[in-house]
Amino acid sequence: MGKISPVSSKYIVHTQIQVEGVVDRPDVIGAVFGQTEGLLGSELELRELQRSGRIGRIEVKLESKAGKSDGSIIIPSSLDKAETVIIAAALETIQRIGPCNAKVKIEKIEDIRISKRNFVIERAKELLKQLTDDVLPDSQEITDEVASSVRMMEITEYGKDRLPSGPNIDETEEVILVEGRADVLNLLKHGIKNVVGMNGTDIPQSIIELSNKKIITLFVDGDRGGDLIIKAVSEIAEIDYVIKAPDGKEVEEISKKEIHKALRSKVAIEQIKMDISKVTDSLRKPMIRQQYSRDSSYNNRENRDQQQYTPREQYKPRENQQYTPREQYKEPYKPVQAKSTMPKEGLKKMLDDLIGTRGAYILDNNSNILGKVPTSELTTTIKDLNNGNIYAIVFDGSITKEIVTIAEKSNVKVLVAMDSRIKSSETPIDIITSTDLQPAVAQA
Numbered sequence: 001m002g003k004i005s006p007v008s009s010k011y012i013v014h015t016q017i018q019v020e021g022v023v024d025r026p027d028v029i030g031a032v033f034g035q036t037e038g039l040l041g042s043e044l045e046l047r048e049l050q051r052s053g054r055i056g057r058i059e060v061k062l063e064s065k066a067g068k069s070d071g072s073i074i075i076p077s078s079l080d081k082a083e084t085v086i087i088a089a090a091l092e093t094i095q096r097i098g099p100c101n102a103k104v105k106i107e108k109i110e111d112i113r114i115s116k117r118n119f120v121i122e123r124a125k126e127l128l129k130q131l132t133d134d135v136l137p138d139s140q141e142i143t144d145e146v147a148s149s150v151r152m153m154e155i156t157e158y159g160k161d162r163l164p165s166g167p168n169i170d171e172t173e174e175v176i177l178v179e180g181r182a183d184v185l186n187l188l189k190h191g192i193k194n195v196v197g198m199n200g201t202d203i204p205q206s207i208i209e210l211s212n213k214k215i216i217t218l219f220v221d222g223d224r225g226g227d228l229i230i231k232a233v234s235e236i237a238e239i240d241y242v243i244k245a246p247d248g249k250e251v252e253e254i255s256k257k258e259i260h261k262a263l264r265s266k267v268a269i270e271q272i273k274m275d276i277s278k279v280t281d282s283l284r285k286p287m288i289r290q291q292y293s294r295d296s297s298y299n300n301r302e303n304r305d306q307q308q309y310t311p312r313e314q315y316k317p318r319e320n321q322q323y324t325p326r327e328q329y330k331e332p333y334k335p336v337q338a339k340s341t342m343p344k345e346g347l348k349k350m351l352d353d354l355i356g357t358r359g360a361y362i363l364d365n366n367s368n369i370l371g372k373v374p375t376s377e378l379t380t381t382i383k384d385l386n387n388g389n390i391y392a393i394v395f396d397g398s399i400t401k402e403i404v405t406i407a408e409k410s411n412v413k414v415l416v417a418m419d420s421r422i423k424s425s426e427t428p429i430d431i432i433t434s435t436d437l438q439p440a441v442a443q444a
Contacts, residue, residue, distance in 0.1 A: 009056060011084045014107040015073040015091055021100030023069050028060045031097040032073065036090045044086060054078050055087070069100075072107075084109060154188055155181075158196050159206025166193035174215040177207065177239075179229065182252035183219070190256040195219075203236045211237040217266055219243045221250045234269055241266040342367050342392060347416050348437040350394045355418075360395030365413075367392075382406045392416065399431055 017028065033046055042048065049055040056076030062069050073091070077084045094104045158165040164181040172194040178184060184197045198207060210216070218233055220226030222245040230242055243266045245251050246258055254262075342363075350361050350369075360378045362370045362385070370390070373381045375397045382390065383406060392414035393407065399420035404427050407415060416432045424431050 009076040009078055009112050011077045011079070011081070012110045012112060013073075013075040013077060013084065013088045013091070014110065015075070015088070016105050016107050017069075017071050017073060017097070017102060019069040019071075019097050019100050019102045021069065021098070022064045022067060023062070023098045023100060023102075025060045025062060027098035028062065028071070028073065029058060031094050031102070032058060032091065035094045035096075039090055039093065040086060044083065044090075046087070049079070049087075073104075154193065155184060159204070159210070161199070161204040161206045163196055163199055163204060163206055165196035168193040169196055169210075172214075174217060175210060176243075177216050177218045177233070178251055179220065180252070183250075186252045186254070187219075187259065190259055192259070198233075203233055207233075208237050211239065215240045217241040217243060217263075218269075219245070219251055219262070221245050222247045223250075230272060234273065239269045242269055242272050243267075342414065344432075344437050347392075347394060347432065348434075351396075351416055351418070351434060351437065354394065354396040356396070358396050360393060360397075362390055363392040363394065363414075364389060365391040379403060379406050382410050382412070385410065399433075404429060404431075 036046055038045075046055060050058075054077070056078075059074040060071060061074075062071035075087070075091075077087065079087070088106045088109055092104050092106060094102060096102055154167050156165055156167055156169075157163065158169050164184045166184065166188055169175060174194060176187065176192065176195040178187065178195060178197050180197050180199060184195050187195045196207070196210070198204060216237065216239050218230060218239050218241070220229045220242070226244055230239075233239055243262045245254050245262060249258070346367055354361065358375050360373050360375050360381075362373065362381070364370055371381075375395050378393070378395060378397075379402060382393070382403075390410055390412050393412060394416040397417055399415050399417045399422055401422060403415065404422050407429055408427065412429060414430045414432065416437075418434050420431050420433050422431060
């Protein structure tokens, strides 16, 4: 009996069978050929169609369980669409397989060409993705690669210290001074070519000589390290202007828009020095320790050793003195709170100015600002200024037990913050929050 090549098949007929009894595969094949014989005429006779190769090998799968058999019949066909569905419909006329009643139902007729077409589409997608990812680079990648290579070609070395720099150092009157090579590359990437790097925090001799000939603009990171570089470089080299990157960002990572915005907001070095000196003086002045005079005999070790002390035996207790047992003092200690005499409108304005800055104002008893520090350094600053000159502290944050404890030791009278985790009755310090300041402003 001939077989049809799977390549030449156009359709596959999927059929389900249910048999009320146990049968074998030859029983099913016999029923298919026997009960359809002569049903459709000589041109659609299954045996003749199989001999000519227009119907392929009939496959039968059976499974017997609990005295019944279930399975499927698969028939490949190279006939046209109409002839194939006629053959499929003829299979449903089978009512018995072997000695048992049976039910045959066509599940589906599969078009092999559609399956192949779907396979072609999915495979083409995979090949296109592979071609795009591995073979053809994106146009933006090409542009970035070319631009990067150009920037690497543009970076040069300046002076005997061989500092990384742009190609236009000698041609321009103004030069931008940055910290390192990565900063130079980022500025070159965005078209700024009059830039030179220091290669660290040490000031090379080439930079000192360059600052005497050019207008130098120092471009530093937006953190505390940038402030230290400003101070160090301005003391050695002739710096004209200062630029800072946005808060918390480094020069090597900021975008083109941020670079140009920073360049437009450069500040003269004189103004920077003035601001630094004001903050330094205001913080240093209260830190001068008061010198307390003591008796010279006490300060002199020899005199202190020779000092005469009265023996304890000479102190006799007073007769008939009545003592009150400690247990009678049942009333708990209530700290006396210091009431702030500062105008609440002024405190409200200071607190509003600090919102979002994470900073703190240190005030004297006349509401004068002695200095401004970050809240992260507030406790350290209070300890350093432990001389009684701090009257009030206004800061953007929450009043905690740690801050209150340090403030009490430093004789601080008023704490003003956004909120407080400490109740007013737990400390003699006058605690004021933003909620306490709202009524005063509303009334004003």
